[in-house]
Amino acid sequence: MQKIKLFTDSTSDLSEKILKEHNIDVVPLNVIFDDQAFKDGKDIKTDKMYKMVEEKDKLPKTSGTPPKDFVDAFKPYIEEGYEIIYIGLSSELSATYQNAKLASQSLDGKIHVVDSKNLCVGIGILVLKAADFIKEGYSSEQVVENVENLVEKxxxxxxxxxxxxxxxxxxxxxxxxxxxxxxxxxxxxxxxxxxxxxxxxxxxxxxxxxxxxxxxxxxxxxxxxxxxxxxxxxxxxxxxxxxxxxxxxxxxxxxxxxxxxxxxxxxxxxxxxxxxxxxx
Missing domain, CATH: 3.30.1180.10 (Hypothetical Protein Tm841; Chain: A;domain 3)
Structure with a gap:
C-alpha cells in the first residue's frame, strides 16, 4: 500500500488539533526581528509577535522557508518509503514554493509540490481536502490532481x-x-x-x-x-x-x-x- 505524507507551511494557519487529527506536518516560514530569527508558530506565537512590534515600533521581516528546511523535513519520510505532498503559500507571494521545488530535486524520492495560489486558510482548505483524499485511498498523483483542480475554486x-x-x-x-x-x-x-x-x-x-x-x-x-x-x-x-x-x-x-x-x-x-x- 502506498504511503503518503502530507506537508504544508505555517501560513496555512491550521490549528495544532487539526494538524494532529489529519497527520499533517508543517514546515514553518521565518519571522525576523533585527538579528533574531524565529520559526513561525514554533519559536514565536502571534501574541508575542504583536508585543515585540509594540516594543520595537516596527514590523518583523518575514522570509520563505529555505530549501535546507524542506530537505530536513522530507528526508526522514523519504527514507521510510513515503511519497510526499507539500501544499504551500502562493508562488506570487513568496519564494517558499520555489524553495520546496529545489529541495525536492535534491532528494531521491517522489515529492509533489503544489502551488495553492492562496494564503492563510485558503491553503488550509486545500490541505484538508488532500487529507480527505488520502484517507479515501487515492494515489499521490490522484490527490495532487484533485487538489490542483480545486485551486481555482x-x-x-x-x-x-x-x-x-x-x-x-x-x-x-x-x-x-x-x-x-x-x-x-x-x-x-x-x-x-x-x-x-x-x-x-x-x-x-x-x-x-x-x-x-x-x-x-x-x-x-x-x-x-x-x-x-x-x-x-x-x-x-x-x-x-x-x-x-x-x-x-x-x-x-x-x-x-x-x-x-x-x-x-x-x-x-x-x-x-x-x-x-x-x-x-
Whole structure:
C-alpha cells in the first residue's frame, strides 16, 4: 500500500488539533526581528509577535522557508518509503514554493509540490481536502490532481481592522493611514490569481465590514460547498465568533475556526478576520 505524507507551511494557519487529527506536518516560514530569527508558530506565537512590534515600533521581516528546511523535513519520510505532498503559500507571494521545488530535486524520492495560489486558510482548505483524499485511498498523483483542480475554486477574503500594519509594511502611505484611521476605513482584501487585491472599503464599525464581506460571499450562496468553510482570525475571537454565528444561520455544514500565525498576522495586523470556502 502506498504511503503518503502530507506537508504544508505555517501560513496555512491550521490549528495544532487539526494538524494532529489529519497527520499533517508543517514546515514553518521565518519571522525576523533585527538579528533574531524565529520559526513561525514554533519559536514565536502571534501574541508575542504583536508585543515585540509594540516594543520595537516596527514590523518583523518575514522570509520563505529555505530549501535546507524542506530537505530536513522530507528526508526522514523519504527514507521510510513515503511519497510526499507539500501544499504551500502562493508562488506570487513568496519564494517558499520555489524553495520546496529545489529541495525536492535534491532528494531521491517522489515529492509533489503544489502551488495553492492562496494564503492563510485558503491553503488550509486545500490541505484538508488532500487529507480527505488520502484517507479515501487515492494515489499521490490522484490527490495532487484533485487538489490542483480545486485551486481555482477557493475563495479567500479578510477584513483588516487597522491600517497601521499596512503602513509599517510600506503598503500604504502615512497620509492614507492617517485618513483611513480618522474615517475608520476597514478594507476587505481578497485573494485573486495568487495575489491580493482590495475588494472593498467599509467606513465605520468593524462589524459592519464583516457584514459586508459576508453579504458579498452569500450573494451566490448556492455555489458555496458546505464541506469546507473556515473562519480565521488574528487575536479577534469575538469577531470570528460573530462571523461564524452569521454563517450558521445561512449555511449548513461544519464551520472550522482557526487562528492566524505570525507571518500572516504581521502583514494584516491585529483583529483581522478572514473567511475561506470552496465553490462548487
Amino acid at each position: 477557493v475563495e479567500m477574503q479578510f477584513v483588516i481592522n487597522t491600517l497601521d500594519y499596512l503602513h509599517k509594511g510600506g503598503r500604504c502611505t502615512g497620509v492614507q493611514n492617517f485618513v483611513g484611521t480618522m474615517l475608520k476605513i476597514r478594507p476587505v482584501v481578497k485573494v485573486v490569481d495568487g495575489g491580493m487585491i482590495l475588494a472593498q472599503k467599509t467606513r465605520g464599525k468593524f462589524k459592519k465590514a464583516l457584514q459586508n464581506m459576508l453579504k458579498n460571499a452569500l450573494k451566490d450562496k448556492e455555489q458555496i460547498r458546505k464541506d469546507k468553510i473556515v473562519v480565521a482570525h488574528s487575536m479577534n475571537k469575538e469577531g470570528a465568533d460573530y462571523l461564524k454565528e452569521q454563517l450558521e444561520k445561512e449555511l449548513e455544514g461544519e464551520i472550522i475556526m482557526t487562528e492566524a500565525e505570525c507571518v500572516i498576522s504581521s502583514h494584516c495586523g491585529p483583529k483581522t478576520v478572514g473567511l475561506a470556502y470552496l465553490k462548487k
